[in-house]
Amino acid sequence: MADPKNFVDLQAGFYNALSQGLGYSNKDPFQVIQPSPPLVGEDDEYDDELLWAYFNNLPVASLTGNTQFSGGNQFLANYQGVMSALKAAPNDFKSTIGDACWDRYQLALDLGKVDPGAREFRDWAILNTQCSAVAVSGASALAAAMLDPVFAAQENVRPYLPSGKKSVTFVPGFSKMLALLKKAPFRSFHVGTNSWQTDVSSTWTQGSNSGFFGLWGGSSYTSTLSQKFASSGVSVDASFRNVLPFNVTPGNWYSSSAFGLAFNNPGSEPWAPGKKPNWETTFGSSGNMQRFASSLVIVNEMNVTVTSNATYSESEQEQIRRNSSSGLWPFYCSGGSSGSNTSASFNATGNMTVTITSKKGVPVVIGCIVLSASQYLGHEARASKILTQKFYG
Structure with missing residues (x-):
């Protein structure tokens, strides 16, 4: 001393x-x-x-x-980058609802006009002329697609900044x-x-x-x-x-299962080949999500x-x-x-x-x-x- x-x-x-x-x-x-x-x-x-x-x-x-x-390393923004670099399992949701309804639904997610989820899609689609005809079938296809943790994570994080309108959330609050x-x-x-x-x-x-x-x-x-x-x-x-x-704990924007898959599979699926960020730039020795x-x-x-x-x-x-x-x-x-x-x-x-x-x-x-x-x-x-x-x- x-x-x-x-x-x-x-x-x-x-x-x-x-x-x-x-x-x-x-x-x-x-x-x-x-x-x-x-x-x-x-x-x-x-x-x-x-x-x-x-x-x-x-x-x-x-x-x-x-x-x-x-x-400037922020949890939500970097996590969104990881989700964008992952490859979801094939599903029939987009083909079921068609391109026009798909584009309209993605925009609604970004603007926070609808929350992700099969029931939420159905309720929203019923009120939209371009999607009302596929409200039930689309909801069924989305429910099946959301069983894939990567696809579900990608959908759940869409409404949040910077691409969406919602701010980062955690539970509990102040x-x-x-x-x-x-x-x-x-x-x-x-x-x-x-x-x-x-x-x-x-x-x-x-x-x-x-x-x-x-x-x-x-x-x-x-x-x-x-x-x-x-x-x-x-x-x-x-x-x-x-x-x-x-x-x-992080709010609805975060999926520990999808993030865990990304962490535990360096250089292989669900990482999409050739895309960045990748495992090394995320979790490696110079990665932006090490801690x-x-x-x-x-x-x-x-x-x-x-x-x-x-x-x-x-x-x-x-x-x-x-x-x-x-x-x-x-x-x-x-x-x-x-x-x-x-x-x-x-x-x-x-x-x-x-x-x-x-x-x-x-x-x-x-x-x-x-x-x-x-x-x-x-x-x-x-x-x-x-x-x-x-x-x-």
Whole structure:
């Protein structure tokens, strides 16, 4: 145990302190998420979208996951790409309803005017002159076609963005999460200036950690002021009235059976020959769907105090105050009216105290559990049960 020598050491030490304080071991695939703005929305639908956006973001192999540096890999969009590259089993649905009705039905799916499914097709077709004559026979053919998991998955994902109109969904939503959060247990931890554990070589990334900010949100951890802060003695006291590991499952747009077939059959059916994406660009060493956020770590009533033994000049103090609206290390909760508050104060000798708080009943996402594709597809329920037991015994 020792004082961090630079910001990389400090971030590694914070990862160890936070994960252990929350009840995880260094073997658990815990990832710190930053920045951590409170989940304050305008209505129930918008609250759901804020929450589900975290699950739709595909994590990188890093102890710190910066949502501003995510690289654009999104679960729904990449999954749609995979479904488009798979070959469904032959069926009689299109030939039964004819080309004109087929085109009209596909457009209705994209526009969200009809949901996928045999009964839904029948009810929709009865009211459409180009399809009414094949409403019953088409529904029967579609029911048979939907027995193929690949065809069913391709149909079910059509109404969703970017090709359709529906946004990504997961189950459950914000209201259920908030109810669970209020019943979740208390957690706290303390790290003194000389008690940091900075070795992260045994973690799930073997120490890989990238994309984190410096002293304030958006700053570089290599900046002179960030390095001064990190190397001159830092202590942290943190408490959270409630800490919830929150698990969801993807909505109707997702098929674990079709996705599992794609994962378990590299280079062969149901992958269509010569098409991209393929198995390697999806699940391979450089693939865009190697990891998934299986659960979020969400807190309520956060109280964090960070003290810095560095001596800051008046100009440095002014610079820190000016940038504190972007949030300060370690959670970068920006804004004072959106459910959280971040402030920096200085004593007579120029030492700094940073205080970060969040309001009662306002959730803040501070981390997630990252599973590999094989774990997510094959061992998701078991992994969630094990991690939840760490909190509830």
